Amino acid sequence: MIFMKNTRSDAELDDFGRFSDPALLILVSLADAAKHGYAMTEDIAELADVRLGPGTLYGAIARLESRGLIEPVVSEDRRNPYRLTASGEKALRLRLKAIETVARAARRRLSASEV
Amino acid sequence: MRAMQSAVLCLYPRAWRDRYGAEMLELVGSQPVSVRSFVDLLAGAVDARLNPQLACAAAGVRAEGNKTMSRSLCAIEGVTVRDQWRSAAWMVGGSLILILVAIGLKFRIGPNAVSEAFVNAAFPASLMLSMESTYLKRYSRLARTAMSVGGAIFILLIMLAATLIGRIT
Numbered sequence: 001m002i003f004m005k006n007t008r009s010d011a012e013l014d015d016f017g018r019f020s021d022p023a024l025l026i027l028v029s030l031a032d033a034a035k036h037g038y039a040m041t042e043d044i045a046e047l048a049d050v051r052l053g054p055g056t057l058y059g060a061i062a063r064l065e066s067r068g069l070i071e072p073v074v075s076e077d078r079r080n081p082y083r084l085t086a087s088g089e090k091a092l093r094l095r096l097k098a099i100e101t102v103a104r105a106a107r108r109r110l111s112a113s114e115v
Numbered sequence: 116m117r118a119m120q121s122a123v124l125c126l127y128p129r130a131w132r133d134r135y136g137a138e139m140l141e142l143v144g145s146q147p148v149s150v151r152s153f154v155d156l157l158a159g160a161v162d163a164r165l166n167p168q169l170a171c172a173a174a175g176v177r178a179e180g181n182k183t184m185s186r187s188l189c190a191i192e193g194v195t196v197r198d199q200w201r202s203a204a205w206m207v208g209g210s211l212i213l214i215l216v217a218i219g220l221k222f223r224i225g226p227n228a229v230s231e232a233f234v235n236a237a238f239p240a241s242l243m244l245s246m247e248s249t250y251l252k253r254y255s256r257l258a259r260t261a262m263s264v265g266g267a268i269f270i271l272l273i274m275l276a277a278t279l280i281g282r283i284t
Contacts, residue, residue, distance in 0.1 A: 036138070038146075041146070053152045054139050054143050054155060055155040055159020055160065056159065057142070058139055059162050062166075066169050079138060079141050080138050
C-alpha cells in the first residue's frame with residue numbers, strides 16, 4: 001500500500017492494512033453500478049488484472065461496510081449486491097485525487113531526470 | 116477440494132457466517148477450485164476470528180434498514196482496532212505497574228500481604244481495566260469507568276482478603 005498524505009475520509013482506507021488495496025478496487029468496481037461478490041471479482045480481474053480470493057474480497061467488504069462506505073442493496077437474490085454510499089464515493093474521490101497528485105509528481109520528476 | 120473450501124467457511128465466526136456465509140458460499144461455488152482460493156479462505160477465517168467486530172459492525176449498519184438482523188450476535192460490537200490496542204495496553208501496562216508496586220512495597224517494608232495481593236491481582240485487575248474499551252464500550256463513560264475501576268479495586272480487595280485469610284489459617 002502506498003502511504004500518502006490523506007484527509008480524514010480517505011485515510012480510512014489506510015487503516016485496512018493488507019485490505020487497503022482490495023478495498024480501493026472494490027470502491028472503484030462499485031463506482032458505476034451495484035454489484036454482487038462474483039461480479040466484483042470479475043470486474044476487478046478485468047480492470048486491474050487481479051483476482052481477489054473469497055476471503056480477501058469479503059474481508060475488504062466487511063471493513064468497507066462496517067465503515068459505512070458501501071451498503072447492501074435489498075435483494076431477493078442470495079448473491080447480495082452492494083453499492084457505494086455517499087461517504088464511500090467521497091472517500092474514493094479523495095483517494096483518486098491523492099493518487100493523481102503522486103502520479104503527476106512522479107511523471108514530472110521522470111521527465112526532469114530525462115533532460 | 117470444493118467440499119473442503121465450503122468446510123473452511125465453518126471456521127469463520129458465527130456472526131460472520133450469518134452475515135456473509137451464503138454470499139461467500141455462492142462465490143466459492145462460482146469460482147474454479149484452486150489451492151490459492153483455499154488458502155485465501157483460510158487466511159480470511161483467521162482474519163475474521165481476529166476481527167469479529169467487523170461482521171457485527173456491518174450487521175449493525177444493516178440493522179438500521181433491516182430489523183430482523185440480530186445485534187445480540189455481537190459480543191463486542193463497535194470495537195475498533197484502536198480500542199483493541201488500548202485494551203492490550205491496559206492489560207500489559209496495568210499488570211506491569213501493579214507488579215512493580217508490589218516489588219517496591221516488598222523492598223520497602225519486607226514481605227507483606229498487600230504486595231502479595233498486588234502480585235496475585237495484577238493480571239485479573241488489569242484485565243478488568245482493559246474491558247473499558249472493549250466489552251464495556253456500549254455503556255456510558257461514567258458507567259464504564261465505574262465498572263472497570265470498581266471491578267479492579269474489588270479484585271484487589273478479594274486478593275488481599277484471600278491473602279490475609281491464608282496467613283491466619
